[in-house]
Amino acid sequence: MKILEQIAQSIVEQTSSLLGVSMSITDAEGVIVACDRKERIGSLHRASAQVIREGREVVFTKNKAKILENVLPGIATPIRLHNQIIGVLGIIGEPSEVEKFVNIVRNHVEMILHENFRTESLLLQMKTTELFVQHLIHFNEWENNGELENYCEMLGYRFHLPRVCLILHLPSLAQIKAEAKPVAFSQIELKNVICHLFQATMSDIVCPIGQDKWIVLKQIEEQKMGTLAELCERSARKLTLFLERHHLHCKVSISYGKCYKGLEGASKSYRQAHKALIIGLEKNKNNAVYSFDSWAILPDIFLEEMDFSFLDLFADDIQKIWAHPEAEMLVKTFLSYCENNMNVSRTARFLYVHRNTLIYRLNKINQLFKIDVQSFEQCQVLYIVLKKSIENRALQRKG
Incomplete structure (x- = not known):
């Protein structure tokens, strides 16, 4: 499994250094993918087949290891992810001395694997959502709208209720990307913050649409649109504080369009929000929130069009x-x-x-x-x- 290969060496290096023991990890085919003795990486460890076949811990004494190819004394135990054996963890040394580490290290490895799998799944889901949203906001360019509707249905999104499009502008994200600086938080962490601020139901769609912009397609009743500006003002302040805690200083801006039903309506709301953001940043730089139906920027939108x-x-x-x-x-x-x-x-x-x-x-x-x-x-x-x-x-x- 790719996820095991991607993180196995870092797990081995950190854990073996911390505990002072020698370790190896093989994949489901018995190939060593990580080891503190790097010359062993890539070699076949046939004894792992027994561990995988029997699905249990196997002890290799000095005498037993001598008669096996590429096997060192120690204890080998299966690594599981979602109840499936995906590899083998080997703790190298005198079995009586290293047995106390086996359960601790195996649980640690499996916990890291679960967390990485969860992260990879969330990132994949985010990418899938982002691709859908990119298709959605360019709705007018689709020759066959039925394809987009099928795509929408496949992902489980519903647009029969009114939605409003919000665009969150976070310019410091583009800056650190351009300067290749490390980010102190992940996209998932940022998404969780934005979801906490805006997502009232699981039907609300949240995803990035560029280096410095995020989109929220929020289900909302038309009579509640009057409360949206206050929500955006409050959220802009909280996002600014979040970025400042991670040493990113920038003006957070939020724009939104009107609420509409259907895929075409969501696309129209996006275009309105996008236009409001462009004009708002140019004409009213001190503001944090820009609404398409605000008469403070409507004349400039009219001139722009x-x-x-x-x-x-x-x-x-x-x-x-x-x-x-x-x-x-x-x-x-x-x-x-x-x-x-x-x-x-x-x-x-x-x-x-x-x-x-x-x-x-x-x-x-x-x-x-x-x-x-x-x-x-x-x-x-x-x-x-x-x-x-x-x-x-x-x-x-x-x-």
Whole structure:
């Protein structure tokens, strides 16, 4: 069994050093896979076949060992995992002297094997869940949705009740990955923490979706969505404390979409949560929680989703503003004026300028565009044009 081969040598080295005895471990085929005498590793230990066949401890005295090939005096005992013999543990030495170690060491080996098997099983389950979630969040790319539904049913997941998608952003995890630093906790430990914070039922799906992101697909009734922000705020604080205890310092951010039924609904909620996270981290860095239906970021999401094709309609006006010698100042002034609810006094305080200075600048904008700066509809159009124009210029500079 692979799991035995992977950990056998470390078990032998640690245990033999601690107890001061010589040890070996063979696999179910009788091949020595671990030994403190490393020259024996890889050799066939035929006597292990007797131990495996009889399923019991066998004593090898000096006289008995002499007539057997590749056998040393000591005691050999079967190693079991889930009631199946998977190998043989050999404690080498005078049988009367080493017998006191046999049960202790065998139990220790089997306990480590059980723990490693459990860990491997959990990691495999996590990988399977992650693969399913990756397919799910790209639901629209599937040509045959029935395949995904069968996959879902095979894993035992149900999407007939409303679910909301939450994305947990833990940037320090990507940093330590890039710097190849050791992590003081396992993925399973982190998953247990996240499950403790968010998982109300076993139907809630929790798994990583990248180096620095985890996803939670949580069953929730629509009327309880109002409590989600508080849960996320509380959970972000606790996750931050968890990371800090392991010397990882970063801002934990959590975003979520709306709740929907079905696979397509879960995919839609993910896209909303993902968009809310991107815009939230860019526009509201001090916040820990971002909701897709928050009006604090919805205008920016609206602008983000809008393509650049409509800018052709305003090409002359855009060229006029950027050709102006005071373009940067005028654009900043107008955007600030709109973002401060078209309130002159508030905008002046925000820009640290005199009220008359602000009015002078707004008059210049009025002259450039023939716009009524007191009209919400007119300012709204120019605001969108300028915001997308700035974004377009930034992309062109990068290109």
